[in-house]
Amino acid sequence: MSSPESAAAWKAIAARKQSSRASRIPSKWHIPSSALPKDPPSLENGPQNVLDLPRQFLSSAEIAITEDYTVESLLSALASKKLSCEEVAQAFCHRAAIAHQLTNCLTEPLFDSAVQRAKELDAYLAQNGRPFGPLHGLPVSVKDTFNVKGVDTSIGLAYLCEKPATENAPLVSLLLSLGCVIVAKTNIPQTLASLDSVNNVFGRTMNPINRLCTAGGSSGGEGVLVAMKGSILGIGTDIGGSIRVPAMCNGVYGFKPSNNRIPYGGQALTGREGMSRTSVQAVAGPIARSVRDIDVFLREVIPRATLWAEDCMPCPWPPSSPSSQQIQGSGPNGELVIGILRSDGNCTLLPPITTILNEVAVSLQGTNTRTGAKIVVKELLTPRAWTRSQSVMSKLMGVDGAVVMNHMITSTGEPLVPWMSTRFRAGKAQPLERVAELQAQRSQLEREMLNLWSEVDAHGRRRQTLDAIVCPVAPHPVPPIEGYNAVGMTSSWVLFDYPTGTVPVRSVVEDDLELGRPLPAGNVLGSWDAKCRELWDEHVTDRRVYLGTPLSVQVVVQRGRDDWLCRVMGVIDEVMKSQTQTQSGDVKARL
Amino acid sequence: MSSPESAAAWKAIAARKQSSRASRIPSKWHIPSSALPKDPPSLENGPQNVLDLPRQFLSSAEIAITEDYTVESLLSALASKKLSCEEVAQAFCHRAAIAHQLTNCLTEPLFDSAVQRAKELDAYLAQNGRPFGPLHGLPVSVKDTFNVKGVDTSIGLAYLCEKPATENAPLVSLLLSLGCVIVAKTNIPQTLASLDSVNNVFGRTMNPINRLCTAGGSSGGEGVLVAMKGSILGIGTDIGGSIRVPAMCNGVYGFKPSNNRIPYGGQALTGREGMSRTSVQAVAGPIARSVRDIDVFLREVIPRATLWAEDCMPCPWPPSSPSSQQIQGSGPNGELVIGILRSDGNCTLLPPITTILNEVAVSLQGTNTRTGAKIVVKELLTPRAWTRSQSVMSKLMGVDGAVVMNHMITSTGEPLVPWMSTRFRAGKAQPLERVAELQAQRSQLEREMLNLWSEVDAHGRRRQTLDAIVCPVAPHPVPPIEGYNAVGMTSSWVLFDYPTGTVPVRSVVEDDLELGRPLPAGNVLGSWDAKCRELWDEHVTDRRVYLGTPLSVQVVVQRGRDDWLCRVMGVIDEVMKSQTQTQSGDVKARL
Known part of the structure; x- marks a missing residue:
């Protein structure tokens, strides 16, 4: 039990910390309180989508810089001096400052140091006639967990506040060595072990698309900042789904790599040092606006990871990506073979999730006339190992008894x-x-999962028969605040160390609210399932809460095939986008 | 304490097991007892090198098959039907049978099933017009630890005898699926944790080059069988040095890969299942006659490992190896930069080890006129991390308290x-x-070791500055039986998960015995060092025991760069061989 004195301790620290954070938002970037969304969020106030609100406060140049570029085209504009690092950093910092005021997504605004660094990069280019590195001037953000020299790594715990890091995390050093500019660190949940990014020091990060629903976690601030275009790409971490879930909640792309691909060290310790090497390890990975952005970023980062980090293995990244048409899968005629996994056996899928999987399965099957992708879709039976993995994973994550976290x-x-x-x-x-x-x-x-990917012939020879899996990110859509339920569909792939990513497909529309009305009874699979059903049960949840939230799928490939995951996510995204275009084309044609 | 009854138990089992083993050596392949070396080994009897003795009992065709081929040329002869799988299997089994009678290197002769399998492969080729797989008919051996269906995996413990495996280890399945023929399983030490391959069930494996010295372990039977050409390549396992040490002792090449490269599962458990995932993991790897043989073999095995084994990661292997001339290193003009590490700070190097390192350093430096290799050699200061790693490694290896082993x-x-x-x-x-x-x-x-491989510039960018390390396999030459002392120089690289291999350089000659006479006093670094010094101290050891034993070096590269290790071992071997040729050329010229 805490005494009144110690109770005061965290409050005083949090107050100081919040005040210090506020002081680092320049007053010229403050937005009027009239522009802020109405609190508390309620169905009456509606979703209050604030995604595009920053445009009201940005110059047209700032809007162009923060909206019109991909990672690739921004790097090219920076390297050719079409844009200076300074103006790019200014624009992103300004947008991040506004995003933060609307959603509370930042823990550590780093605007001053970002602009300073950008100026140095401009000077380097002017002096040397070549960019500082392959990511010269790229404005990125990192989850609060990463050490940045001179800045707190508090992860929202009063205990860790006001203890600035004495050195950069290896990933931060790597990003800086490539020429990145770090604009901010972003918000996370207390303990990092929940899916709502709220803590006692920094408060709650809100979903910018729909304030009634969760922004996700634990890399919730990253998901929000990237969705609001306050950085072009952000680094999160993931063990239970902490990159993929906020990507889903905010309608952006999340990439959870295999272990040993992206430097993970130099982060706040949430447990005893060394413990994760005995049990199960989290990974760091990007959240971004497109698969292509992730690809271009990882192509520079991953092959250099072993220079900086003891926890990385060499992983060559193909110098250029094959087009959807060129990609070779394991189908009889080189088709990409994509399996659809539905329920994990622990939770029944809610109707909108079944619907989005159906839409993806139908769209992917066959030769896509627009992209040239050749795909064979097969429905997979739920492997017993996938169902069981959730329990083993959750036990392995808890072996340390949370002793250190509890102390903090x-x-x-x-x-x-x-x-x-x-x-x-x-x-x-x-x-x-x-x-x-x-x-x-x-x-x-x-071992059991191996049989999902390949088959043995009569002579005892094995042949690959599956290239990737599409499955839900969660059995439910983006839930109301505090409503995130089951993480088995994301955490299980960390147990297997399979790289997996989130691809947003479309938003929930009015028609979706009619799905499963009345909700079919079915067999309740357990307490998680019972809780999950409540999210679509009209006696418990008003379905209008979901309007406008993104529906996404998860793409999964075998361990260590991270570049392949990027390829497959790209193909799936391209095909799904081509379908939307075709449909709108059809709609237009019919009008 | 064991009762007289239980004492009888292991003896009876061992007697049955030895008799069963003997029955599987066809009588037509028995050699006369007069041909056997004299027991016990003694300086009076001399080293009694039996390496070439099998030739007396083989047909000229059998000698040609077992001696004249590389892995590559044998595969080519088999695929083109120049040789049948059956005659190749017969020849290698015959030679293995003789090698075993001379050295006691086998635990499970598998001659019948090998010949049967070879016949099936011949039938497949005849019927289908193409080889069964890329290693069609290749005769290999495996350490006793690997499960082969229907055969004991006793690892020399009475407790595990007469319990045939119910399925193949994944590596065995993979080898069979590629077309390999498994001729035998090979001997190991009790507990697998020592460097002399002796146990109560099968007895001691003898060194075929010099019966006074150890055959090494724990893959001692493999080292001996490959050196005696009873299989063209063998699979060992390594955690403390168990591939590299027997390679050193028997003058062949040993390759310890990184973790997750070659399937390890399906072996006898020496501790509680799952324990190695909490602590430190052993790996499987080849022992062979040449670097090229290892390269050709791994090129087929490693890229297919993930089909069969849950403990492997994808690892592309370059389709062809660059020549020594083409290889690009991190030197200012693309030179290969090779660092020389000498003492690990725990044991002083004995004079012949310092000498062989000097010879290698001198030979490697510069542009080699015969091979075209361009190399920069630099002497490295012993990193503190290398000195300390031995202690951490030995503690991690012992975390399970040997409970299961003690029970067995x-x-x-x-x-x-x-x-x-x-x-x-x-x-x-x-x-x-x-x-x-x-x-x-x-x-x-x-983390500390990272600084050995790269340097940070004034702008905080990192650049690779070292491509490989050459260091001793042990601080001493191949020691007398029971004399193996320090494993720190091999075990430490497993802690770091660096791939490393043994390259034999030359044999101990009379002149070497004069080195360090009298032995310089120096500072004794500890109890291991004191013990090690005795091996060259003429008051304790008669140096003549070493005559004819191989002097080898260890080559080390960074984690996960297994194909690169193969390249560098190839360059070093080629340069050292070209030196020997040059020297003998000089000698001839002078005659």
Whole structure:
């Protein structure tokens, strides 16, 4: 129990921290309180989409810089001096400042140092006649967890505030060495172990598309900042879904790589040091506006990771991506073979999720006339190993008994945030034998999963028969605040170390609200399932809450095939976009 | 303590097992006892090199098949039907049978099934007009630890005898699917944790070059069988040096890959299942007659590993190797930059080891006129992390307290073999917190090692400055039986997960025995160092014991760069061989 004194401790620290944060938003970038969305969010106030609101406060040049470029074209404009690093950094910082005022997405605005760094890069280019590095001037953001020298890595815990990092995380050093400009660090949930980005120090990050729904987590601030174009690309981390979930919630692309691809070290410790090497490891990865942006970024970062980070392996990245037409899959005629996985056996899919999977399956099948992609779609039976993986994963994530986290929370008298209050339990570390037992179970599940990807012939030779999986990110759409339920569909792929990414497909429209009316009864698969059903049960949830939120799918490939995941996400995205174009073409034709 | 009954248990099992093994050596392949070397080995009997002795009992065709081919040329002869799989299998099985009678290198002769399999491959080729797979008919051997369906995986423990495996290890399935023929399983030490391949079930494997010295371990049988040409390539496993040490002892090439490259699963468990995923993992890798043989073999195996094994990652292997002349290193003009590491700070190098390192350093430096290789050699200061890694590694290897192994040994009343008797200590598993602490120390050491490979410029950008390391395999030459001392120079690289290999350079000659006479006193670095010095101290060891044994070096590259290791080992081997040729040319010229 915390004494009144220690209770005061976290509050005083949080107040100082918030005030320091506010002081780093230049007053010229403040927006009038009349422009702010109405609190509290309610159905009466509507979703209050603020995605495009920053445009009102930006110059046309700033709008162009922050909206009209891809990573590739921005780099090209910077390298050719069409744009200066300084004006690009200014524009993104300005937009990030506005995004923050609308959603509370930042923990550490780094606008001064970003502009300073941008000026140095401009000077370097002027002096040397060549860019500083392959990502010269690229404005990026990083999750609060990453150490940036001289800046707190508080992860929203009072205990960690006002202890600035003494050196950069290896990934930060790598990004800087490539020429990136870091505009801000972004908000996360208390403990990093929930899917709503809220903590006692910085408060809650709001979803800019629909304020009734969650912004997701744990890289929630990143998802929001990238969706609002306050940085061109952001770095999150993921163990249960913390990159893919906020990407889903904010309608952007999230990429969870395999382990040992992107430097992970140099982040705030949420548990005992070294513990993750005994159990299961989180990874760092990008959240971005397009697959192509992710591809161009990772092509520069991943092959250089081993220079900076002891936790990375060499991973060549093909110098250029084949087009959708050129891509060779394992189908009989080189088709890409994509399997559809539906329920994981732990939660029934809610009707809009089944619908979006159906739409994707139908759109992908066959030769796409616009993109030239040749795809065979096959429905997969839910592997027993996928169903079981969720339980093994959740046990492995908890082997340390949350001892360190509990100490950090209680030492300043912090209360638990709402979602954690019923779920956080501190205990003690498991015996090594138990951890070994879980690891053995994990190996067994991994072995079982092999049979999903290949087949053995009569002579005992194996042949690849599946190239990628499409499955839901969650069994439910982007839920109301505090409503995120099951993470099994994201966390399981971390257990298997499969790279996976989120691809947004379309938004929830009025028609979707009619799906499953009345909700079919079906067999309740367990307590998670019961909770999940409430999200589409009109006795519990007003479905209008979902209007405008993104519907996304998850794309999954085999361990270590990260460049392949990028290819497949690109093909799927291109085909789905071509369908939308075709449909609108049809609509136009019919008008 | 074991009762007389249980003491009888292991003896009876071992007797049955030895008799079963003997029955699988066809009587037509028995060699007369007069041909056997004299026991016990002694300086009076001399080294009794039996490497070439099998030739006396083989037909000229069998000698040609087992001696005149590389992996590549043998595969080509098999695919073109110049040789049948059956005659190749017969020849290698015959030679393996003789090698075994001379050295006791096999645990499970698999001659019948090998010839049967070879016939099936011949039939397949005849019927289909194409080879079964890219390794069609290649005769290989595997360490006893690998499961082969229907055969014991006893690893020399009575407890595990007479329990045939119910399925193949993934690596065995993979090898069979590529067309390999498995001629035998090979001998190992009790517990697999020592460097002399001796156990109570199968006895001791002898070094075929010099019976006074150890055959090495734990893949000792593999080292011997490959050196005696009883298989063209063998698969060992390595955590402390168990591939590289027997390669050194028997004058062949050993390749310890990075983790997740070659399927490791499906082997005898020496500890609790899943334990290695919490601590440190052994790897499987080839022992062979040449670097080129290893290259050709791995090129087929590694890219297909993920089809069969949950413990592998994709690892493309370049389709063809650049020549020594073409290889591009990180030197200012593309030179290969090779660092020389000498003492690890735990043991002083004995004079012949310093000498062989000097010879290699001098030979490698500069442009080699015969091979065209351009190399910059630099002497490296011993990194603190390398010195410290040995202790962390040995603690991580012991976290399970040897509980399972102790149970297996004691349950049939087996005594410990001599080397283990003073070193094997069963205890209990460490607390998880302690294992996490060791893993944190490991990460810290890994981070420190990064600075060996690259440098940061004034602008904070990193550049590779080192391509490979040459260091000793051990601080001493191939020691007398039971004399193997320090494994720090091999085990440390497993802690770092660096791929490393053994390259034999030349044999110990009379002149070498004069080195360090008298032995310089120097500072004794610790108990391992004191023990090591005895191996060259004439008051303790008669140096003549070393005559004819191989002197080798270890080549080390960064984690995950396995194909690069193969390239660099090839260049070093080629340059050293060209030197020998030049020297013999000079000698001839002078005659």
